[in-house]
Amino acid sequence: MAGRYWLETLGCPKNQVDSDKLEGLLVSEGYEPAPGPGAADLVVVNTCAFIEAAREESIGTVLDMAQRKREGARLVVTGCLAERYGPELADALPEVDRVAGFGVALTAGPAPAGGARGPVPVELRRRPRSVEGARGPGRQRPAEAPVRAGLTGLAGLPSFDLLNLPRPAGRRPWAYVKVAEGCDRNCGFCAIPSFRGVQRSRDAASVLAEVEAVGAREVVLVAQDLVSWGRDASTRAERRNAAADGPNLAWLVREVRRRVDRVRLLYIYPSGLTDELVEVIGESGCPYYDLSLQHVSEPLLRRMRRPGSAERFAEKVASVRRRYPDAVLRSSFIVGYPGETEEDHDQLLAFLRAAELDWVGFFPYSREEGTHAAGLPGQVPAPLVAERLRECSELQDGITAARRSALVGGRCTVLVDAPGQGRSHREAPEVDGVVQLPADVPSGGWVQVEVVDSVGPDLVGLPLGPVRQP
Numbered sequence: 001m002a003g004r005y006w007l008e009t010l011g012c013p014k015n016q017v018d019s020d021k022l023e024g025l026l027v028s029e030g031y032e033p034a035p036g037p038g039a040a041d042l043v044v045v046n047t048c049a050f051i052e053a054a055r056e057e058s059i060g061t062v063l064d065m066a067q068r069k070r071e072g073a074r075l076v077v078t079g080c081l082a083e084r085y086g087p088e089l090a091d092a093l094p095e096v097d098r099v100a101g102f103g104v105a106l107t108a109g110p111a112p113a114g115g116a117r118g119p120v121p122v123e124l125r126r127r128p129r130s131v132e133g134a135r136g137p138g139r140q141r142p143a144e145a146p147v148r149a150g151l152t153g154l155a156g157l158p159s160f161d162l163l164n165l166p167r168p169a170g171r172r173p174w175a176y177v178k179v180a181e182g183c184d185r186n187c188g189f190c191a192i193p194s195f196r197g198v199q200r201s202r203d204a205a206s207v208l209a210e211v212e213a214v215g216a217r218e219v220v221l222v223a224q225d226l227v228s229w230g231r232d233a234s235t236r237a238e239r240r241n242a243a244a245d246g247p248n249l250a251w252l253v254r255e256v257r258r259r260v261d262r263v264r265l266l267y268i269y270p271s272g273l274t275d276e277l278v279e280v281i282g283e284s285g286c287p288y289y290d291l292s293l294q295h296v297s298e299p300l301l302r303r304m305r306r307p308g309s310a311e312r313f314a315e316k317v318a319s320v321r322r323r324y325p326d327a328v329l330r331s332s333f334i335v336g337y338p339g340e341t342e343e344d345h346d347q348l349l350a351f352l353r354a355a356e357l358d359w360v361g362f363f364p365y366s367r368e369e370g371t372h373a374a375g376l377p378g379q380v381p382a383p384l385v386a387e388r389l390r391e392c393s394e395l396q397d398g399i400t401a402a403r404r405s406a407l408v409g410g411r412c413t414v415l416v417d418a419p420g421q422g423r424s425h426r427e428a429p430e431v432d433g434v435v436q437l438p439a440d441v442p443s444g445g446w447v448q449v450e451v452v453d454s455v456g457p458d459l460v461g462l463p464l465g466p467v468r469q470p
Contacts (some may be wrong), residue, residue: 002010002029002030002031003041004032004034004041004042005029005034005041005042006025006033006034006037006043006044007019007023007045007046008065010046010047010058010061010079011046011047011079012222013176013430014224015080016078017178018102018162020167020168021167022044022078025106026044026313027189028166034039036068037068038068038393040069040230042107042388043069043073043076044067044077044353045058045075045076046059046079047062048367049080049083050192051366051368052367053366058081059093062077062096066093071256074098075096075098075099076098076099077096077099078090078100078102079102083102083196084191084195086107086279089442092458096172098296099452103160105160115232116460124222130232133250135314140452143290150264151437159412162181164206166213166228169215170214173427174218174219174415174423175220176220177222178220179202180223180224180260182199182440183196183224183225185269186372187294188304188337188373189371189373190371191368191371193222194413199225199228199232205361212259216260216445217260217262218261218262218263218264218429219256219262219264220264220265220429221253221264221265222266223405226267227273228271230247230251230252250274250280251274253284254280257413261285263284263285264288265281265288265290265291266428268289268291268292269292271308271312273289273291278320282327286425287326288295288332288426289315289320289327290329291313291316291330293308294332295309295334296309296313296333296347296348298310300337310350310351312375313351317357320429321375322457329357330357330360330428330432331357331359331360332361332363333362334364335363335364335365335392336365337380338365338376339419340365340380348392349395352395357396359431362389362392362393362396362402364382364386365385365440366387367379400457401456404456404457404458404459405428407454407467408451408453408459409450410450410451411448411451412425412449412461413446413448414449415446416442416444417434418441419441420436420441421435422449422461423435423436424459425469433456433458435458435459436455436458437461438462438463444468444469447464447468448464448465449462449463
């Protein structure tokens, strides 16, 4: 046995997939999971760097793990923060033994040389650099050149293709499956393409093989730009050899649905929600539509470098509900983007009242170096952003509670995730409410329940029969 490991994961579902694959890699190298960071020989933190708050949380977690690990254990930082700020991070955190970007080995070779102690970079504003830039000036890996298996990573360490690493079987009845990496879009607020690279779709065979390997009852497909799966050069040959228009996301959903009981998508770029995709999702048994709207004011959306308007979004929501009355709609919105006026904010509030989305996330604008928005005039003062966030959240909390209460007295099919807790098609894992169940209901299968109460975002369900195990 090489030792025991502890892996701490922060950020989005795509990061969780990366961690699952890193765990499989560590196990293949002879490591075994530890019950906690204090019992591990190797402590790995898979970080997030999407916005400032995420970077602060990542740094805080790294420092916490440095205190909790036992003497002699190695601390490795990987993930988005490591990829985006590798050299700066290594210099600022001498507590860390290795900073490893995407596809860089976690365990082999000597620890990287750290610099003098410096301030923790929770407000790093320099242009992102790949951790592999430590090879020397001018040697950093371009965003459009993904790491491939068999290449050499940082300081001569072996490298691997994280996107296509083998995936161990899951421990839960549901699983995220990442179908692509990177993004070709140019949204004004987003720095992801600068450190995740351009869109790189996995081929259909590898995605479907992973779906079968994880052994889940529900599969949640994720990517930075899910609707663009199959459109990039990495799947061009496959498209030529398939049907006339090649495999697209709707085709993939159908194929995944043949292999699992439930398939869910997180998230959908609104212009990519075609009539075909609306139908495939609606007929899949999980009519859950997660639309990344970001705002509804047309002038502000143009400043965000995104298409759309309140009217177009409202019609899209209404058309989905007309066709599938049981559909659930989720979205997320940025508050305080540069140039956001009171009129823009009022338009967002009006949209929320009219659309009555089931679930909504609100995020304060975070200025990201290297993005279009970083240089825009009209930065909104922080106190005003906080006030607008509060107004949006209070309004939506009431809408969500009312929509959940309206479900009381109805019936639904629930996947039991854990004893006493499950989800119907209306709840995505880890981001929405849950269905509370009696504690003695066994996990891993399906159960029909009557909804007898709602508690905030959660429902309370009473089983109408035994759990159907797979």
